[in-house]
Amino acid sequence: MNLKKLLLLIIIFTAVLSAQTKTELTIRSGKTARKITADKHGELIFLSAEKFASAVNAGYYFNDKTGKAEIKFPRFSLTFTGWNQFVVLRKRNGNTWSVYQIPVSAKLRGKDILFPLQYSLKLLSRAAERKIEFNNKKNILTFGKKEKIKTEKESRSNIPEIVNEHSPYDIYGISIEEKTNGTLIRLKSNRFIRNVRSNIIGGKLIIFFPAGITINPKIGKTINSHGLVKKVKVKTVGANSQLEFSLKRGYKSSEAFNDVDSPDLLITIQNENLNSFSDKLNKEKKKWRLDTIIIDAGHGGKDNGTSGLYGTREKKINLAIALKLGKLIEKNLKGVKVVYTRKTDKFIELDKRGQIANENHGDLFISIHCNSTLKKPSPARGFEVYLLRPGKTKEAIRIAEFENSVINMENHPEKYKKLTEENFILVTMKNSANMRYSERFSDILNSTWKSEVGIPSRGVKQAGFIVLIGASMPSVLIETGYLSNRQDAKYLKSRRGQNRIAHAIFDAIRKYKVYYDKMFENIKE
Numbered sequence: 247m248n249l250k251k252l253l254l255l256i257i258i259f260t261a262v263l264s265a266q267t268k269t270e271l272t273i274r275s276g277k278t279a280r281k282i283t284a285d286k287h288g289e290l291i292f293l294s295a296e297k298f299a300s301a302v303n304a305g306y307y308f309n310d311k312t313g314k315a316e317i318k319f320p321r322f323s324l325t326f327t328g329w330n331q332f333v334v335l336r337k338r339n340g341n342t343w344s345v346y347q348i349p350v351s352a353k354l355r356g357k358d359i360l361f362p363l364q365y366s367l368k369l370l371s372r373a374a375e376r377k378i379e380f381n382n383k384k385n386i387l388t389f390g391k392k393e394k395i396k397t398e399k400e401s402r403s404n405i406p407e408i409v410n411e412h413s414p415y416d417i418y419g420i421s422i423e424e425k426t427n428g429t430l431i432r433l434k435s436n437r438f439i440r441n442v443r444s445n446i447i448g449g450k451l452i453i454f455f456p457a458g459i460t461i462n463p464k465i466g467k468t469i470n471s472h473g474l475v476k477k478v479k480v481k482t483v484g485a486n487s488q489l490e491f492s493l494k495r496g497y498k499s500s501e502a503f504n505d506v507d508s509p510d511l512l513i514t515i516q517n518e519n520l521n522s523f524s525d526k527l528n529k530e531k532k533k534w535r536l537d538t539i540i541i542d543a544g545h546g547g548k549d550n551g552t553s554g555l556y557g558t559r560e561k562k563i564n565l566a567i568a569l570k571l572g573k574l575i576e577k578n579l580k581g582v583k584v585v586y587t588r589k590t591d592k593f594i595e596l597d598k599r600g601q602i603a604n605e606n607h608g609d610l611f612i613s614i615h616c617n618s619t620l621k622k623p624s625p626a627r628g629f630e631v632y633l634l635r636p637g638k639t640k641e642a643i644r645i646a647e648f649e650n651s652v653i654n655m656e657n658h659p660e661k662y663k664k665l666t667e668e669n670f671i672l673v674t675m676k677n678s679a680n681m682r683y684s685e686r687f688s689d690i691l692n693s694t695w696k697s698e699v700g701i702p703s704r705g706v707k708q709a710g711f712i713v714l715i716g717a718s719m720p721s722v723l724i725e726t727g728y729l730s731n732r733q734d735a736k737y738l739k740s741r742r743g744q745n746r747i748a749h750a751i752f753d754a755i756r757k758y759k760v761y762y763d764k765m766f767e768n769i770k771e
């Protein structure tokens with residue numbers, strides 16, 4: 247097996263590790279057959295070393311202190327270590343041994359080791375000097391006839407052997423990382439070490455290891471001052487080893503624990519500033535809360551917007567809804583500020599509206615409008631909420647063109663010329679984070695609208711509204727209904743209708759605020 251294939255296997259097996267089930271395995275040896283239960287992770291079977299040894303009449307020894315299980319056959323023994331990928335094959339008379347690496351670690355469970363069966367077959371076979379086969383479909387492990395042990399060369403091609411790289415020490419390496427809230431020390435370990443204690447005494451962090459644990463003496467020499475650590479010393483007190491870290495000022499507390507997916511030991515040293523750091527974070531979070539809403543009543547002054555049935559004028563209805571909405575927010579959403587782009591019948595240039603929003607650090611920009619068809623009256627009706635994106639349908643483009651046509655009433659309409667299609671796409675791409683929030687608000691508004699307002703919804707749409715380009719925040723444009731439609735125009739003209747619409751938008755803001763504040767609450771925890 248070449249390295250690529252091995253890596254691929256590792257990836258595949260790691261991917262299926264999460265799905266764990268129990269399975270029953272038959273072990274056949276000569277004329278006897280014994281059944282034992284094993285763990286199954288995807289296709290990979292983890293077998294108890296103790297049960298296996300007993301089933302094939304091999305000797306078994308578990309070392310409680312080191313977490314190693316030894317399966318003893320007449321001439322060879324095989325040793326698995328908990329949370330370790332290394333397997334040792336030892337010749338029992340004499341002192342020769344080889345270390346092999348299997349793609350996944352054996353597991354420690356109580357006083358037993360669960361080894362990955364498929365990866366261990368060849369090694370078991372060599373240790374037992376018998377042919378061992380596993381039938382994956384029938385779940386039968388057959389312990390066959392005596393077999394001459396293969397030459398080293400042949401077996402090496404199947405299992406990577408790493409005798410030289412394997413450190414004889416239990417703790418063979420160290421790495422130190424500086425983090426915002428302290429320093430993280432990783433002690434690279436060859437085996438799972440339990441009962442490690444740590445204590446800070448007189449500016450020194452001391453790690454006490456249980457008896458028998460060996461530490462690479464070079465560890466102390468390889469580390470330079472880093473984070474809160476000045477230097478490291480390896481000490482031996484009787485049968486026990488210790489690691490001594492001299493600390494810089496500013497430490498607060500420390501903790502030692504075992505890594506989740508390796509036998510490594512992790513030690514954290516928290517710095518004094520941790521509390522003031524989280525205070526700062528809380529202040530920052532407050533800044534991020536949804537606390538300023540920009541309400542933009544479309545059109546105004548010399549710009550009437552669309553004119554509809556029953557003498558309706560868009561600019562008037564937009565403003566009425568905007569003011570009602572603002573009042574609802576001010577009254578019911580504590581701590582949320584409302585900023586209007588206009589509070590009176592005044593002409594405001596399109597780019598000025600975005601400017602007002604940005605200068606006031608708005609968190610959400612809502613532009614309120616009414617729709618219309620050229621033919622009046624006409625049956626087309628309904629509410630729409632628009633996101634700033636290149637228009638998808640002819641109808642959406644037509645509506646955006648109408649709302650954008652206001653620029654012809656402005657004194658310097660040429661300033662919008664650079665908003666070519668290309669620039670427009672760039673602008674929207676840059677605001678993709680804002681776009682996600684705009685989408686979220688639109689969805690909330692759309693569903694709230696459907697349950698509260700007497701004008702049917704045509705859904706969430708997209709088009710290139712200039713007014714939305716200038717605002718650097720989540721922003722939407724609402725077409726509340728068609729003034730060219732009898733039912734919509736009546737609804738939009740009535741105080742009751744306007745109240746309902748304002749209330750629906752307000753409810754959507756309230757729901758969105760919960761979602762938005764929670765999103766930022768989870769950041770950087």
Ligand SMILES: [Zn+2]
Nearest residue numbers: 544551615616
């Ligand atoms: Zn309009």
